[in-house]
Amino acid sequence: MVRRDVPGAFLLPLVCIIAIFHIDQVKTEVRLPCGMVKDWFPSGTKPQNSQPPYLLNMTDSDGRSVYDDLYMGEPHYGPGQRTYTITLNGTRSGNMTQNFTGFMLYAYNEFDDEDSGDFLSPLPAGVSKRECLFNDTGQFIEVLENSTNSMYWHSIQIKWRSPKKSISGKITISASVVKEDGIFWDGISVTLNHACPMPGCYLPDGCPNGLARNKYGCTICECAGASSVTVGFLSLAVIMFSALKNWI
Ligand SMILES: *[C@@H]1O[C@H](CO)[C@@H](O)[C@H](O)[C@H]1NC(C)=O
Ligand SMILES: *[C@@H]1O[C@H](CO)[C@@H](O)[C@H](O)[C@H]1NC(C)=O
Ligand SMILES: *[C@@H]1O[C@H](CO)[C@@H](O)[C@H](O)[C@H]1NC(C)=O
Numbered sequence: 068m069v070r071r072d073v074p075g076a077f078l079l080p081l082v083c084i085i086a087i088f089h090i091d092q093v094k095t096e097v098r099l100p101c102g103m104v105k106d107w108f109p110s111g112t113k114p115q116n117s118q119p120p121y122l123l124n125m126t127d128s129d130g131r132s133v134y135d136d137l138y139m140g141e142p143h144y145g146p147g148q149r150t151y152t153i154t155l156n157g158t159r160s161g162n163m164t165q166n167f168t169g170f171m172l173y174a175y176n177e178f179d180d181e182d183s184g185d186f187l188s189p190l191p192a193g194v195s196k197r198e199c200l201f202n203d204t205g206q207f208i209e210v211l212e213n214s215t216n217s218m219y220w221h222s223i224q225i226k227w228r229s230p231k232k233s234i235s236g237k238i239t240i241s242a243s244v245v246k247e248d249g250i251f252w253d254g255i256s257v258t259l260n261h262a263c264p265m266p267g268c269y270l271p272d273g274c275p276n277g278l279a280r281n282k283y284g285c286t287i288c289e290c291a292g293a294s295s296v297t298v299g300f301l302s303l304a305v306i307m308f309s310a311l312k313n314w315i
């Protein structure tokens with residue numbers, strides 16, 4: 068009898084540990100959708116389709132704008148993990164600067180399984196950060212938004228750090244900005260590409276269809292087109308066939 072109780076005494080804490088671990092897992096897997104600014108207003112409220120009176124700009128740690136440092140005609144992040152300052156400003160006309168009462172700012176990647184960088188603390192007063200599922204995709208992202216509706220901003224500056232991996236896909240930093248109740252603009256954004264390394268390859272026979280590109284759009288040292296794949300597959304089949312014949 069005493070002997071039989073021993074495994075039970077061991078099992079109970081084990082079951083508890085497993086249960087706690089399981090609850091913890093479940094808790095961290097509750098991932099809410101990010102939602103959109105339009106959800107703050109009565110249903111049917113639509114974004115304005117005029118030119119937004121707000122500007123989004125990004126500068127690197129040397130104060131250089133991403134619009135002034137293009138790679139193949141596009142803004143880019145990296146190389147290496149770098150910190151940028153995102154500025155969201157009201158436009159100026161005369162001595163008046165447009166203000167805003169609310170906003171959402173998010174960063175998302177063209178690939179659901181790639182990193183989209185991080186918004187860094189400290190955040191400006193009246194701004195909070197949360198993590199959520201972007202636009203019904205599988206992508207878990209960070210969103211910044213106003214945590215109060217009693218403030219007006221003319222300009223807001225937020226630090227963002229690019230992914231550790233220099234080549235992680237195109238990342239879009241996008242803002243939706245509320246001027247006043249029910250009046251807002253979506254898609255005030257900048258898309259950052261990554262700079263591809265130069266492929267240092269020499270293929271003596273060349274490639275009939277040029278070099279291939281990987282999923283990130285970077286040129287790699289492999290021939291493009293189905294023909295090379297077919298040739299590879301055929302020669303593999305021939306080798307296997309002759310091996311099989313010899314063996315028989
Ligand atoms: C971004 O900021 C830089 C430097 O502050 C400025 O020269 C550039 O015109 C701005 N670009 C846009 C599109 O606002
Ligand atoms: C945006 O606001 C910042 C801070 O007020 C200012 O330094 C910068 O010149 C503004 N940029 C534009 C394009 O208005
Ligand atoms: C803004 O400009 C208008 C004229 O365009 C002027 O009458 C007014 O005094 C200015 N306001 C300030 C605060 O400078």
Ligand SMILES: *[C@@H]1O[C@H](CO)[C@@H](O)[C@H](O)[C@H]1NC(C)=O
Pocket residue numbers: 165166219
């Ligand atoms: C914000 O801008 C509106 C005009 O667009 C102006 O009437 C209002 O006084 C401004 N509020 C603040 C706090 O600057």
Ligand SMILES: *[C@@H]1O[C@H](CO)[C@@H](O)[C@H](O)[C@H]1NC(C)=O
Pocket residue numbers: 202
């Ligand atoms: C979000 O998804 C909708 C429909 O699925 C699409 O029309 C929209 O462009 C997406 N937004 C972004 C920012 O990708």
Ligand SMILES: *[C@@H]1O[C@H](CO)[C@@H](O)[C@H](O)[C@H]1NC(C)=O
Pocket residue numbers: 107168169170213214215216245247248
């Ligand atoms: C953010 O600003 C919007 C527009 O002013 C407002 O409707 C919303 O309630 C604000 N969010 C919070 C958490 O106060």
